[in-house]
């Protein structure tokens with residue numbers, strides 16, 4: 337069994353990650369994919385994946401953070417996808433529930449992630465929370481970036 341969506345870089349796991357991994361293993365979970373939510377979190381996910389054999393990484397920038405991404409950060413982010421322990425792109429997508437980031441910034445970042453997934457051949461982890469209506473009203477061109 338594989339847990340495909342955890343955030344093991346979050347501070348809640350700072351003190352007892354080895355115990356969490358042991359308990360997961362004893363419960364029959366062979367592998368865990370830890371999912372990055374911004375550039376720093378994605379770097380941490382990869383570092384954890386290299387430290388523990390049972391962890392793999394997904395890298396992504398959450399839509400809440402879409403408006404904060406600089407070109408330099410995106411360029412660095414794109415290089416992370418080549419890492420052998422990165423098995424997916426995400427999580428990213430559209431989130432209108434909290435409205436932390438303008439929808440146009442979210443859409444642009446969403447398309448960048450989709451293109452990166454396509455180019456790398458790695459699967460995509462979609463975060464979708466009340467974002468569909470807006471996307472339908474204003475369709476997303478597949479080649480914005």
Ligand SMILES: [Zn+2]
Nearest residue numbers: 341343371427
């Ligand atoms: Zn998540």
